[in-house]
Amino acid sequence: MNKLRRKQRIHVSGSNVVARPARTVAVGFAATILIGGLLLASPLSSSTGQYTDLIDAIFTATSAVCVTGLAVLDTATQFSIFGKIVIIVLIQLGGLGIMLVASLFSLSILGKLSLKAKITTQTEAKAVEGQDVKNASLSIVKVTFIIEGAIALLLAGRFFFGYGYDPGKALAYGAFHAISAFNNAGFALYSDNLVGFAADPWVCLPIAAAIILGGLGFPVILQIRRYARNRLKWSMNTKLVLVGTAVLLAVGTVFITGMEWSNPDTLGPMPIQDKVLAGFFQSVQTRTAGFNSIDIGAMHGATWLGMDVLMFVGAGPAGTGGGIKITTFAVLLFILFTELRGESAVNIFGKRLSRSVHRQAISVVLMAVAAVLSGTMILLVVTDFTLDECLFEAISAFATVGLSTGITPDLPPSGEWVLIALMYLGRVGVLSLGSALALRDKKAVFELPKERPAIG
Amino acid sequence: MNKLRRKQRIHVSGSNVVARPARTVAVGFAATILIGGLLLASPLSSSTGQYTDLIDAIFTATSAVCVTGLAVLDTATQFSIFGKIVIIVLIQLGGLGIMLVASLFSLSILGKLSLKAKITTQTEAKAVEGQDVKNASLSIVKVTFIIEGAIALLLAGRFFFGYGYDPGKALAYGAFHAISAFNNAGFALYSDNLVGFAADPWVCLPIAAAIILGGLGFPVILQIRRYARNRLKWSMNTKLVLVGTAVLLAVGTVFITGMEWSNPDTLGPMPIQDKVLAGFFQSVQTRTAGFNSIDIGAMHGATWLGMDVLMFVGAGPAGTGGGIKITTFAVLLFILFTELRGESAVNIFGKRLSRSVHRQAISVVLMAVAAVLSGTMILLVVTDFTLDECLFEAISAFATVGLSTGITPDLPPSGEWVLIALMYLGRVGVLSLGSALALRDKKAVFELPKERPAIG
Ligand SMILES: [K+]
Numbered sequence: 001m002n003k004l005r006r007k008q009r010i011h012v013s014g015s016n017v018v019a020r021p022a023r024t025v026a027v028g029f030a031a032t033i034l035i036g037g038l039l040l041a042s043p044l045s046s047s048t049g050q051y052t053d054l055i056d057a058i059f060t061a062t063s064a065v066c067v068t069g070l071a072v073l074d075t076a077t078q079f080s081i082f083g084k085i086v087i088i089v090l091i092q093l094g095g096l097g098i099m100l101v102a103s104l105f106s107l108s109i110l111g112k113l114s115l116k117a118k119i120t121t122q123t124e125a126k127a128v129e130g131q132d133v134k135n136a137s138l139s140i141v142k143v144t145f146i147i148e149g150a151i152a153l154l155l156a157g158r159f160f161f162g163y164g165y166d167p168g169k170a171l172a173y174g175a176f177h178a179i180s181a182f183n184n185a186g187f188a189l190y191s192d193n194l195v196g197f198a199a200d201p202w203v204c205l206p207i208a209a210a211i212i213l214g215g216l217g218f219p220v221i222l223q224i225r226r227y228a229r230n231r232l233k234w235s236m237n238t239k240l241v242l243v244g245t246a247v248l249l250a251v252g253t254v255f256i257t258g259m260e261w262s263n264p265d266t267l268g269p270m271p272i273q274d275k276v277l278a279g280f281f282q283s284v285q286t287r288t289a290g291f292n293s294i295d296i297g298a299m300h301g302a303t304w305l306g307m308d309v310l311m312f313v314g315a316g317p318a319g320t321g322g323g324i325k326i327t328t329f330a331v332l333l334f335i336l337f338t339e340l341r342g343e344s345a346v347n348i349f350g351k352r353l354s355r356s357v358h359r360q361a362i363s364v365v366l367m368a369v370a371a372v373l374s375g376t377m378i379l380l381v382v383t384d385f386t387l388d389e390c391l392f393e394a395i396s397a398f399a400t401v402g403l404s405t406g407i408t409p410d411l412p413p414s415g416e417w418v419l420i421a422l423m424y425l426g427r428v429g430v431l432s433l434g435s436a437l438a439l440r441d442k443k444a445v446f447e448l449p450k451e452r453p454a455i456g
Numbered sequence: 457m458n459k460l461r462r463k464q465r466i467h468v469s470g471s472n473v474v475a476r477p478a479r480t481v482a483v484g485f486a487a488t489i490l491i492g493g494l495l496l497a498s499p500l501s502s503s504t505g506q507y508t509d510l511i512d513a514i515f516t517a518t519s520a521v522c523v524t525g526l527a528v529l530d531t532a533t534q535f536s537i538f539g540k541i542v543i544i545v546l547i548q549l550g551g552l553g554i555m556l557v558a559s560l561f562s563l564s565i566l567g568k569l570s571l572k573a574k575i576t577t578q579t580e581a582k583a584v585e586g587q588d589v590k591n592a593s594l595s596i597v598k599v600t601f602i603i604e605g606a607i608a609l610l611l612a613g614r615f616f617f618g619y620g621y622d623p624g625k626a627l628a629y630g631a632f633h634a635i636s637a638f639n640n641a642g643f644a645l646y647s648d649n650l651v652g653f654a655a656d657p658w659v660c661l662p663i664a665a666a667i668i669l670g671g672l673g674f675p676v677i678l679q680i681r682r683y684a685r686n687r688l689k690w691s692m693n694t695k696l697v698l699v700g701t702a703v704l705l706a707v708g709t710v711f712i713t714g715m716e717w718s719n720p721d722t723l724g725p726m727p728i729q730d731k732v733l734a735g736f737f738q739s740v741q742t743r744t745a746g747f748n749s750i751d752i753g754a755m756h757g758a759t760w761l762g763m764d765v766l767m768f769v770g771a772g773p774a775g776t777g778g779g780i781k782i783t784t785f786a787v788l789l790f791i792l793f794t795e796l797r798g799e800s801a802v803n804i805f806g807k808r809l810s811r812s813v814h815r816q817a818i819s820v821v822l823m824a825v826a827a828v829l830s831g832t833m834i835l836l837v838v839t840d841f842t843l844d845e846c847l848f849e850a851i852s853a854f855a856t857v858g859l860s861t862g863i864t865p866d867l868p869p870s871g872e873w874v875l876i877a878l879m880y881l882g883r884v885g886v887l888s889l890g891s892a893l894a895l896r897d898k899k900a901v902f903e904l905p906k907e908r909p910a911i912g
């Protein structure tokens with residue numbers, strides 16, 4: 001029927017290697033969400049001592065574990081101190097969990113090693129060298145707590161000296177917002193999120209720094225730490241994430257600041273330096289943190305559409321940020337540039353991009369687009385909100401951003417479930433899909449004679 | 457600096473082969489639009505004997521030459537018989553022009569031959585065999601006029617017997633709508649487009665047939681004609697377009713009929729068989745014809761979003777339809793399925809998909825998404841319309857569909873220019889880009905050592 005050709009490879013199934021960790025992650029996240037939801041529903045967690053609606057509690061737990069930050073309830077007033085501690089613990093578990101799992105996946109993928117194998121200096125990607133999995137995990141935890149601790153102290157100092165909080169409250173608030181920021185969670189302890197600090201660089205900049213560091217992803221942070229002065233040792237992954245982050249932050253700052261410059265409900269009334277600070281801060285949030293220091297709901301529809309794109313792209317892989325990931329987007333762009341230049345191999349920073357990555361990037365993006373469009377369509381059907389509102393909220397949930405046009409608190413239960421599904425898919429699904437595709441080493445048994453349809 | 461590896465190919469620039477015809481097409485279309493616009497602006501073309509606003513005339517000419525069908529003026533009442541003849545001639549020139557150029561490009565690409573070379577039976581794609589370019593062109597013209605003639609007679613008969621038009625008017629109306637339909641142009645001679653015929657299968661079905669045939673593309677039509685009974689000779693291109701068209705029409709019919717079933721302003725008041733006919737007819741329009749037999753503006757926002765996707769995908773390559781093309785979309789889906797199954801080669805209908813096609817498909821889709829999003833964003837900025845309206849209109853223009861939520865006649869000149877640019881880019885740009893990418897045979901001089909970033 002079909003002629004066998006070339007590569008007569010033996011069929012090597014990789015499904016066991018992949019299915020097991022992916023399933024563990026999926027079940028682990030679901031269980032954490034369920035336990036967190038039950039805790040948050042209990043009267044202990046409520047500031048009024050009443051039970052909280054279970055679906056609202058599960059929504060909040062999902063939003064915390066998936067480090068999204070979308071909220072159907074006002075975190076500041078709804079929850080007791082116990083409830084707030086539950087939320088921040090869920091955020092830390094979710095963020096650290098993803099960092100750990102994704103980094104281990106990623107190290108395995110980049111090094112093409114099984115999860116249990118020692119990561120050696122010979123790995124192609126050079127993300128982590130001379131370390132085994134246990135050391136890598138310890139490094140992740142250490143880096144996390146060092147960064148969170150430093151940011152917490154900075155914020156606590158500002159809250160103490162600048163706002164006259166008593167020392168305990170200043171430390172608690174510093175710690176909560178530092179953890180929330182480094183994990184790209186976007187939860188804040190103020191009813192207006194961080195609008196009250198829009199003009200305060202001593203609050204906004206440390207938070208932005210924590211967000212950016214968390215969004216770079218652990219392999220990048222570790223590689224910068226180890227090879228700060230020897231950029232030749234940086235992997236393609238590190239370079240793409242660093243350059244991509246810088247470009248996206250700059251483009252986002254210019255775009256948001258420019259579009260909202262004279263909007264009387266957002267940047268309009270501010271002096272110039274505050275406009276730029278707030279524009280930069282919102283741009284940072286699209287690296288999927290989700291705090292806001294200006295009213296997102298009052299922004300122009302065109303600003304929302306631009307932020308949709310920035311949020312969809314998201315942050316670096318194996319970090320606390322979401323989205324399809326900067327590397328995925330960059331790979332697609334490089335493929336386009338290569339085609340436009342008429343070259344046959346995609347070269348990035350002096351290395352050739354592995355051809356199987358082309359297909360993985362397409363697959364991740366297609367699944368993401370399908371998830372976002374399906375979610376948006378269901379939201380359109382079950383609510384009376386407009387496309388711009390539903391699309392923004394769906395992308396915010398899927399890319400675990402947490403920015404909101406304001407419709408989330410008013411969603412019917414069916415709408416809440418849509419966002420819960422999108423947050424979970426966006427967090428666990430993209431990780432599992434991306435990793436599963438890349439980890440798998442199954443080869444075609446034979447190759448068929450090739451043919452090409454017309455494109456475009 | 458970088459080690460040379462394997463394939464030490466000689467640099468073969470294909471830019472001359474490509475740049476010349478692409479430029480000819482771009483200039484040819486622009487010139488036809490300009491001349492058509494001037495003719496339509498003249499008092500001769502107007503039913504009132506007045507000059508028509510030049511931008512409105514150019515918009516109409518662009519819409520006709522790019523076989524889109526978006527209208528800022530009421531074709532039925534604005535134009536004299538001369539003006540209507542200008543429009544239908546522009547449609548025929550645009551449709552035939554694209555068919556000819558795209559088919560010749562496509563034949564060259566599929567057969568990997570230069571435009572002047574004889575197309576032999578040894579071509580991989582087997583789209584056209586034993587024919588040279590002149591014969592292929594004659595076939596295209598012949599097929600066009602045979603199909604248009606047959607549909608025109610069917611429609612004329614219906615107009616004569618069913619609606620009591622006098623014979624001349626019946627023939628003229630039959631010819632106009634047959635040409636408009638086969639060229640996927642969507643222009644109609646009624647102020648409500650084809651809403652008056654929503655329940656008349658004798659009008660709707662011949663028009664739907666002409667649209668579908670035109671949308672299949674010439675290589676497909678010719679191959680079916682030559683090998684009607686020998687499907688083994690059909691190319692991957694033919695099979696993808698046929699299966700894709702059938703699936704998209706079915707999915708679109710079910711989706712639109714289901715979503716609008718009880719909408720009092722669209723399908724709601726109709727008896728069941730009319731609901732299905734109108735739902736099918738609208739589904740056919742998203743293969744980028746752009747007629748409407750129900751009020752698109754009254755549809756549900758979720759229906760619009762679904763139609764956005766259907767329109768964006770569009771029709772077959774080298775036909776009168778627009779969009780990114782069914783083959784492009786199918787290639788992306790097959791890449792996804794291949795990844796999910798963990799296979800290393802993308803096999804479609806028993807043939808392996810050429811790997812360079814992966815990158816071409818990504819490139820076409822990225823450029824299309826960029827064009828649509830940019831257009832939508834500018835429309836959002838220069839008008840007060842909502843995202844769902846602006847996005848629908850931008851996709852309708854770029855995919856040369858011509859369906860409208862109703863905002864096009866109310867656009868400011870800047871908005872009209874956005875749609876003009878999108879129509880032109882969608883028609884000439886996608887063709888040139890797709891063909892240029894595929895025709896070019898430039899190879900990398902050397903390949904760099906490969907590396908892979910993390911995806912997702
Ligand atoms: K977030």
Ligand SMILES: [K+]
Pocket residue numbers: 523524525640641642744745746856857858
């Ligand atoms: K059309």
